[in-house]
Amino acid sequence: MSVTQFNLEGRTALVTGSSRGLGQAIARGLAEAGATVVLNGMDAERLTAAADALRAEGHSVHAAAFDVTDEAAVIAAFRRLDAAGIEVDILVNNAGIQLRKPLVDFSAEEWHRVLDTNLTSAFLVGREAARRMIPRGRGKVINIGSLMSNFARPTVAPYTAAKGGIKLLTQAMAAEWAEHGIQANAIGPGYMLTDMNQALTSNPQFDSWVKSRTPSRRWGRPDELVGTAIFLSSAASDYVNGQIIYVDGGMSSVL
């Protein structure tokens, strides 16, 4: 095998929540590796701008605005892709939200919102993708977990529960779909510089906590997930299944 095994030409990747942040960086990386990318988000204006930016860089891009928590919307989005002749070979379940407060202050609505966006979405979008990948006998599913897939911190209980769920949902997908030529793996990012962490990066105490607890002594950049995403999207990972790879500056190895 050579580096050509990382080539994604001829493949189409749907990346949920790719209008900004980690999803946008992953989509750009997969496009640079040769894939056609389908961007997704809720905010139509932001999604169009993200798609235009990638097109301007010469990439093949589609935009699919839908809410990953809405079963009917997910099914309809896949039907639109079917009608346009777009086959999803690679799915990156990345869309997510985070709410921070003590567990005792969370409402049930907030709990469900976080679980729906970070976990149920991976089931809903993953199911539609797999229903199409299974008859084709191949596919790649990458679920974005977190450091919190394996560790708990105060003030993010529903997020932690959802990301822990992502780890085992990934294993369940791998267990059921491996025989159909599908590999399902997860990426567990550490503390990354995105909108999601805006309030934390600008909080000097939190900023120095992250830097002191991360062996690399810094926050991660979104583009630092790209190599792992390309690996898990490509033939290079055809015998890797049900794994979570932490991209966290070493934090999960010392917590």
Ligand code: NDP
């Ligand atoms: P951002 O807040 O920067 O971006 C979130 C993305 O998800 C946006 O594109 C947003 O779309 C989209 N999104 C949110 N809700 C929905 C929905 N219901 N339907 C469709 N799209 C939706 O987050 P990050 O880039 O930081 O995070 C991306 C993923 O990485 C998340 O799963 C997160 O939990 C995970 N992660 C992030 C870490 C970090 O440090 N940043 C660390 C570990 C994991 P729109 O622009 O329309 O709102």
